[in-house]
Amino acid sequence: MKKVMIFCIPAHGHTNPILPVAKELVLRGNAVRFYSFNEFRSKIEKTGAEYISCDSFLPKLSSEQEKNLKEVSASEMSIQDIRITINMTDFLDKEFREFAPDVVYSDSACFWGKLAADKYHVPLVVSTSTFAFNQLSSQYMKSSLKETAGMLFGLPKVNKELRRLKKYGYESRNLLSLVSSGNDTDLVVYTSKNFQPYAESFSDRYAFVGPSVFSDAQPQKKERPIVYISLGTVINDRPGFYRNCVKALRNEPVDVIISCGKMFDPQTLGTLPDNIKIHPYVDQLDVLSETSVFITHCGMNSVSESLYMAAPMVLYPQTNEQQAVAKRVTDIGAGIMLVDDSAEGIRSAVRKILNSDGYAKAAEKCCHDFRSCTGAKGAADHIENAPNPSDGKDVIKALNKAIAAEQVIYSGFAVLLGAVLFRKRNKKFLWIYILAAVIFSGAVKNKFQDIYYKKLIIR
Template sequence: MKSIMFFCIPAHGHHNPTFPVVKELVNRGNTVRFYSFNEFKEKVEATGATFISCDAYLSEVEKEVESGEKTMSTIDMTIVDLQTTAKMDHFLHNEVEEFKPDVIVSDSVCFWGKLTARKYKIPMVVSTTTFAFNKQSASYMKSSFAEIMDLIKGQKRVNAELKNLEQYGYHEKSIMPLVQNDNYTDTIVYATEKYQPFSNTFSKHYAFVGPSVFSDYLPDKKNQRPLVYISLGTVVSNKPDFYKKCIEALRNENVDVIISCGRVVDPQSLNGLAENVKVYSTVNQLEVLSKANVFLTHNGMNSTSESLYMATPMVLFPQTNEQRAVARRAKEMGAGFELKGESVTEIHDAIMEVLNNGKYADAAMSCSDDFRSALGPKGAADFIEAAPHLMPKEDKKNIRREILPGVLQLVFWCVMIAFMFSFKALTGSDKWWIVAIVANVIFPFYKKLVARLV
């Protein structure tokens, strides 16, 4: 039996998939300490794990973001998380010394969990509650120009925070190893191989276990009339005008509507606007989804996975880059229709499209079958108990896969540049620029060829 430290950020979508896994680990006799936040205490303790509160180390702005009262840019959140790591250093040092964990399981964006594992050289398993992102799957993440500029401008500030962490024994030269997936770190992904984009490009250090769900509910869509469920999650749910448009769009349709509006919007301000609509701050989402015929969602990974697990097709309304990636994949699987705008007409037409076209429900059912046949919490627990996964031959292949393409691309351009400089001597012509044009045309095909060969 192992002693295991679990770390997570203060977000429902990152906590929820871990609870069935933790419960499975505890039931097997492992000792688990879950470093979480007071809001999740009851759920953590229900798994049998020991709850350790980290609220004292959260900044006020982090609490506001989690409550939905405020949003932050990626750079600002990165900086705040690095500062939180510094605040927690002494506390976590004492915890490691006293508990002596065999393995650390850290959320993929929980810097203090990852850095603790690295500092004390403790085997680590990364818990990835969205898709795993590498060079191939990162194509699903499309940043706006403003977001790219924010990342560029904020890099100096991030580097300053990394420099500050050196005094605590954390020696990270770049933020990238903390935020991106690699092929050497043991990683659990709560998606199936079929659902994960480019799953074949990840190493054997990855376990695609599928959704981790606490539920005995089964899909049961035999309603007297169609049930429409609307929720934008817990972080970006402060959109009362949008909910009012949804109510207006559906008030005269022969459907029942349930809206989960989050903790910021007062449900009483929306209830009574239409007889067929009921609004709540929170609901038992899995129970509602088991009966719902369509789900208008922000496409958080957790909500989207639960929707497909319950065979519920979706109207896709992503709010962030990560959510856009999840929505794109759901659309590719045929299980969702994208909401292009926020007008009453667009909302109405999108929902009715999914309700009236059976292809979306069929695709959602296919995804449900795939999800329910996955490894699930038991497979995730097996993977954690077996960590670290030592694969010297596999890791050598990974090095070749990562380094060789860059080397061959460098060779390509060296040859092209040499040819340009010697073009006149070889051909007697001054039109060396022809080589540059041809090289730029050929290069994309060359990259694809190298990727296949490697």
């Protein structure tokens, strides 16, 4: 029997995949303490784990901070995570001394779980509710100008908070090392190797277990198509979008189910046609098992559940992380991007999915792949065996060595070429050459990285 501490942030998308894993750990006879928040208490207690409330450690937020969190500001989320960690210091010290855990299972965005495991020298396994990200797979994430500016302007505040951690006995890290994991860390990723971008670049300490779900349902599509619409549990107060969906599909030969969350008042849509129903929440897996088209915000859980139930998608991502998930769905041919969210654009996208068998077949193929994974049982194995052995192969380290050599060669060539070109010429254009060389350096690096990566994984 192992004593397991589980930590998670107050978010449905991060908590839900951990729940089947917690239940599996309990069924195996492990002592499991789940540190979470009262909103999730009922779900957690149903797993058999001991629920420990952390609500009292949440900082009081200003209206501006609440607004930033609702908009999924990376810098604001990091700042609040650090403050929660500091608020929990004395409590966690007592918990770790009294419970003496054998292993910590912490969500990837949960700083207090990861930092505490390091502070008390307890083996850590990280729960990854989206893709595993490194320098290769992160190419799937394209931040908007607003997201990039928000992170850059917020970084000084984040660094100020990070420096405070050292006073409380935590290792003071930079933000990147705190939010990411290397190949020497144990991770559970809730997707398959086939769906994970650049899966071969991760060490065997990464367990790709597939979707972690509570459902025995099988895909069973209705003769009359069902279109299911959900924007998740965070950025879902979108009355204009819901109105366009109603307008787009009210006269179509489909039944429509909209899950709008608790922030939106369905009454504002007025009287709905008979073929459209709207609810604050639904049993998403049950609905998806009968769905022919899913219009989704592309949260990893929603997309995984959709593919688990062989439902192709119209993709409407709202954040850079969701953009990455959406790109992967289009890669495998199981969905299309919604580039026009007008009524006409929505209607056209839905018709395109319904009128082409290719999307449904791609979703079905992924469904079989997901269902062949180890799921919660594989995750529990990985946690119980932590720290897990490794074969020592690290594609990223080998890749970085090659890139460093390539950059030295490129820089030398660029300097030599510049010396030849501008030795006897007017040097007023030299700065243009330098700027072009720097910009081109990034493109050359990325191209070399992709080529050399393919060579490494073939070996």
